[in-house]
Amino acid sequence: MKTSCNERIENALKVLKQKLDARTASFLNSCVRCSLCAEICHVHLADGEIKSIPAYKIERISSLSRRYHTMLGHALPFLTHSEKLTEERLIELEEAVFGRCTVCGRCALSCPMGLDPSAVIRFARTVLVAARMVPRGIQGNIDAALEHGNSMSITKEDVIETIEWLQEDLRMTLGDESIEIPIDAPGKRILYALNPRELKFFPLSISAAAMIFHAAGESYTVSSFDFDITNYGFFAADEEAGRKISEALLRRAQALGVEELILAECGHGYRSNRWELAEWLKQEIPMPVRGFVELMAEYLRDGRIKLDPSKNTNKVTLHDPCNLVRKGGVIEEQRYLLRHAISDFTEMYPNRENNYCCGGGGGLLAASEHSEKRIKAGKIKADQIRATGAKVVATPCHNCIDQLLEINKHYKLGVEIKTVGEIVADALVLPQKQ
Amino acid sequence: LISLDLLLLGTVAFAVAVLTGSWLMTLRVPYPKRFAVPRGRGKTGIARSFKLALAPWARVESRAHLSPEISERFYKRSFLALHYHFAVFTALVLLIASPLCKEIPEFLAPILGALMIFGLICGLFLLFMRVFNRKLRSISIPDDYLANIIVNLLIVSAVAFAFEPKALPVFQVVGVVLLIYAPFGKIRHMVFTFTSLWFLGDELGRVGIRRNVKGFGEGKR
Numbered sequence: 064m065k066t067s068c069n070e071r072i073e074n075a076l077k078v079l080k081q082k083l084d085a086r087t088a089s090f091l092n093s094c095v096r097c098s099l100c101a102e103i104c105h106v107h108l109a110d111g112e113i114k115s116i117p118a119y120k121i122e123r124i125s126s127l128s129r130r131y132h133t134m135l136g137h138a139l140p141f142l143t144h145s146e147k148l149t150e151e152r153l154i155e156l157e158e159a160v161f162g163r164c165t166v167c168g169r170c171a172l173s174c175p176m177g178l179d180p181s182a183v184i185r186f187a188r189t190v191l192v193a194a195r196m197v198p199r200g201i202q203g204n205i206d207a208a209l210e211h212g213n214s215m216s217i218t219k220e221d222v223i224e225t226i227e228w229l230q231e232d233l234r235m236t237l238g239d240e241s242i243e244i245p246i247d248a249p250g251k252r253i254l255y256a257l258n259p260r261e262l263k264f265f266p267l268s269i270s271a272a273a274m275i276f277h278a279a280g281e282s283y284t285v286s287s288f289d290f291d292i293t294n295y296g297f298f299a300a301d302e303e304a305g306r307k308i309s310e311a312l313l314r315r316a317q318a319l320g321v322e323e324l325i326l327a328e329c330g331h332g333y334r335s336n337r338w339e340l341a342e343w344l345k346q347e348i349p350m351p352v353r354g355f356v357e358l359m360a361e362y363l364r365d366g367r368i369k370l371d372p373s374k375n376t377n378k379v380t381l382h383d384p385c386n387l388v389r390k391g392g393v394i395e396e397q398r399y400l401l402r403h404a405i406s407d408f409t410e411m412y413p414n415r416e417n418n419y420c421c422g423g424g425g426g427l428l429a430a431s432e433h434s435e436k437r438i439k440a441g442k443i444k445a446d447q448i449r450a451t452g453a454k455v456v457a458t459p460c461h462n463c464i465d466q467l468l469e470i471n472k473h474y475k476l477g478v479e480i481k482t483v484g485e486i487v488a489d490a491l492v493l494p495q496k497q
Numbered sequence: 498l499i500s501l502d503l504l505l506l507g508t509v510a511f512a513v514a515v516l517t518g519s520w521l522m523t524l525r526v527p528y529p530k531r532f533a534v535p536r537g538r539g540k541t542g543i544a545r546s547f548k549l550a551l552a553p554w555a556r557v558e559s560r561a562h563l564s565p566e567i568s569e570r571f572y573k574r575s576f577l578a579l580h581y582h583f584a585v586f587t588a589l590v591l592l593i594a595s596p597l598c599k600e601i602p603e604f605l606a607p608i609l610g611a612l613m614i615f616g617l618i619c620g621l622f623l624l625f626m627r628v629f630n631r632k633l634r635s636i637s638i639p640d641d642y643l644a645n646i647i648v649n650l651l652i653v654s655a656v657a658f659a660f661e662p663k664a665l666p667v668f669q670v671v672g673v674v675l676l677i678y679a680p681f682g683k684i685r686h687m688v689f690t691f692t693s694l695w696f697l698g699d700e701l702g703r704v705g706i707r708r709n710v711k712g713f714g715e716g717k718r
Binding site for chain 1: 523524530531532533534536537546571574575578630631632633635636637638639640641643660663664674682683685686689691692693694695698699700701704705706
C-alpha cells in the first residue's frame with residue numbers, strides 16, 4: 064500500500080509527539096554534545112565521518128523533538144537548532160539511525176550524562192516505522208515472518224525434511240541409531256527454537272545442538288512452524304510487529320506444553336524473546352526463556368555433559384554479541400563453556416559488555432542499501448580479531464556470524480567462524496552406547 | 498542593591514520552578530512497570546551510575562580501546578569538564594548565598610578564586626575546542642556556545658566578587674541572566690542528567706551488566 068508523502072510526515076509527527084516516553088525524553092534533554100561518544104562508536108572509529116558520531120545521529124531526532132516539545136525550540140529554532148519534520152529530515156534520519164547505527168549500546172556505557180543513545184535511536188526508528196521508511200530488506204523480513212511464520216518463508220515441509228535429513232546424517236556419522244531430533248513432539252521438557260538461517264545455511268548448528276541434547280539426555284523438541292527466534296520487528300523498533308512475531312513462538316511453546324523455551328544462538332533473538340516480549344505483552348512470560356548457551360553451561364556445571372578440550376587445539380577467541388551480552392546479560396556462560404571445550408582460548412580486547420559490535424547489528428545485514436557502510440564498520444572488529452592471533456572466532460549469534468564471515472573475507476583475516484555450540488559439540492565426550 | 502537581591506531570589510525561584518516543572522512534565526508518564534524477569538538488580542545499577550558519574554575513572558572499563566591515545570583523550574576531556582563544573586557550582590553557591598553573604602571571608606577568597614580561575618580556564622579550553630575541533634564544531638548548535646559563554650561570564654564575575662565585594666551587582670545581574678536562560682536551553686541537562694543516570698543504571702542493573710556477583714561457574718573477571 065502506497066502512502067503519500069504528506070501522510071507519512073503526518074504519521075511520523077504523531078509518533079514524534081505522542082510516543083516520547085519519560086526515559087527517552089530524559090535522554091534527549093541530557094545530551095551536551097561533548098563528543099566523547101565518538102571515541103566509543105565502532106562506526107565512527109572505522110569511517111571517521113562526522114555523520115557517524117552518536118551525538119550527531121541523536122541530534123537528527125533531537126532537533127525534531129525540540130521543535131515540537133520545547134518552548135525555546137518553538138520560539139527560537141535557530142538558537143536550539145530545532146527543525147520541522149519534512150521529507151528531507153526523514154531521509155536524513157533514516158540514514159543516521161539505520162545506516163550508521165547498529166544500536167549496539169556501547170556508547171551508553173561511557174556517556175558521562177547517563178544517556179543511552181541506543182534508546183533514542185530506537186525511538187527514531189519508531190518514527191520511521193510510522194513514516195513507512197524502514198529499509199526494504201528489514202521490512203521484507205518482517206512481512207515474511209508475519210505471513211509465513213518465519214523471516215525466511217521456510218515451509219513446514221522443508222523444515223521437516225531438513226530435520227529428518229540432519230537426524231539421518233547424525234545417526235550415520237556417530238553410528239548411533241538412538242539419536243533423534245523430535246519434531247512437534249508434545250509434552251517434552253523444552254522447545255528448542257531455531258533461527259531460520261540455521262535451516263537454510265548452517266544446518267551444522269542444529270546437528271551440534273542435537274548432539275549436545277543427546278549427550279545430556281534432554282527431553283526436547285523442535286517445531287516445524289512458528290519456530291523462528293529472529294525478530295526483525297525488534298530491529299525496526301516496530302513494537303506491534305515485534306510483539307506478533309515473538310508471541311507466535313511463545314504460543315507455539317505453550318501449545319506443545321513444554322516447561323521451558325530455549326533459544327538457539329542468536330543475539331537479537333535472545334533480546335526480543337527473553338527481554339522485550341514481556342514488555343510488549345505487558346506481562347511476565349509464563350515460562351522460563353533462556354539461551355542455548357545458558358543451557359549448555361548448566362549441563363556442563365551439573366555434569367550432564369563432559370568435554371575434552373584436547374579435541375579443539377586451535378587458538379580460539381570469542382566475539383560477544385551486543386544483544387546477548389551488553390543488552391542481554393549473558394556474559395560468563397560462553398566463556399565457561401569455551402574454557403572447558405578448547406585448549407587455547409584467548410580474549411579479545413576490550414571484551415564482555417565493553418566489546419565492539421561486529422558491525423552487522425541493528426538489522427543492518429538485511430539492509431542492502433547500507434552494505435558498504437556495514438563492511439566499513441566491521442573494521443574495528445577485524446582489527447580486534449587480528450590482534451588476538453586466533454584461528455577460530457566463536458560467537459553465540461548467527462547474525463554476528465554472517466557479518467564476521469563477510470569481514471573475514473573482506474579484511475583477509477583467514478579465520479574460521481563457529482557458534483559456541485559447534486565448538487562444544489566438537490569437544491563432546493559422548494556417552495558409551497549400551 | 499536590595500532590589501537586586503530580591504530580583505535574584507525571584508529569578509532563583511523562577512529557575513527552580515521552571516526546571517522542576519519541565520522535569521516533572523517530561524517525567525509525567527510514570528516509569529513503566531517492567532515485566533521481564535531481571536537477571537540482576539536495578540538498584541545495583543543505579544548505585545553504580547551515581548558513583549562519581551563524571552569522574553574520569555568512573556567508567557574506565559568502557560573506555561578501554563585498542564588504541565591507548567583514544568583512552569587518553571577521554572581522561573583529558575573528562576578532567577576539563579570536571580573542573581569546569583566545580584567552578585560552575587562554586588559560582589552558583591556564591592550567587593545564591595550573595596543576598597546574605599555580601600563579602601567572601603578573606604581566608605576563603607584566594608581558595609575559591611583559584612578554584613574558579615582554574616575551572617574557568619578549563620571552560621574556555623572547552624569553548625575553544627568547540628570552535629576549533631572539527632568534530633566538536635560539527636555536532637555543536639548555537640545553544641552550546643551561548644551556554645558556555647554565559648556560564649564563563651558567571652565564573653568571571655564570581656571571581657571578581659570573591660576578591661572585590663563591589664563587583665557584587667555585576668555578579669548578580671549575570672546570575673539573573675543565567676537563571677532566566679538555564680531552564681530553557683542546554684543547561685537543563687543539570688537536572689535531566691540525574692534521571693538519565695537513573696534510567697540507564699536501572700536498565701543495566703536489571704540486565705545484569707552492572708553487578709556485584711561473580712561470573713558463571715568458575716568464570717573469573
